[in-house]
Amino acid sequence: MNNSMFEVKEIPQEQLPLDILLLADPEEAAINAYRARCRAFAVFMQGRLIAATLIEVEHVNGCAELFNIATYPEFHGRGFGGVLLDEALTKLTGQGIRCVELGTGTFGYQLSFYQKHGFRVDRVVKNFFVDNYDEPIFEDGIQHRDILRLIWQVPEFDESSS
Template structure:
């Protein structure tokens, strides 16, 4: 069965799923007022979700993207990310950005889809989360900012 992706009101976003990508419920909820929310479904089951916010001047930020653990490594994350990239390209965006940890599969995931590191937000995870955030047993300190710039020849 193919993945169906649709926009839903941000307040209807599947919180338990989004918390897989960002451990702070308060932080995720703070994204809702300005975000577009997209959910990916396989039949009746929601398998993925993401939140995207406008930054201004044709730029958007992917605030959160997550796939249910049972559906990870099945290509659903790639389908959702490519769909979001295409959606904003078609809407006239000039770029889409994302922030992620300095290592791990997420970094490679974004880079495989054309995102390039454009900045380092030093001590982001220390300054913005009350509890330490760990990835693969290693504490995250800095956030890498990655950007995908759209060009006229992108199909």
């Protein structure tokens, strides 16, 4: 990917339009619950927003929590989400963050995406989507019920790889 065509930068979270955040989290109330305490990183191409993520950095024990990452559909499959995630992880690592946690569905392309970027399953929270969202969330005709909690650690701090 030719990175002279795009730029990844941190921006104030309030500059992110709700429509891109709703691509990753379909419930506005949930977004509003975490948005204000997060930092925003975004990919821009010729000044146009392509992808964005919200990460809470004031998390315990040197860990952050990724709450939302999305790419506009017309840019899917072109690597922007991966570049965004990698750049955000690099920047956070440089600021002392040693791990990043997140929650995602138990199936689907999101799970594969995170695993390709070094996230590993930590635990399962049963009925999370059923208990915490007003409307059922479906993907490929299957309802998301449980949430997987994943964790990424700076490689030298990943005790399980030794």
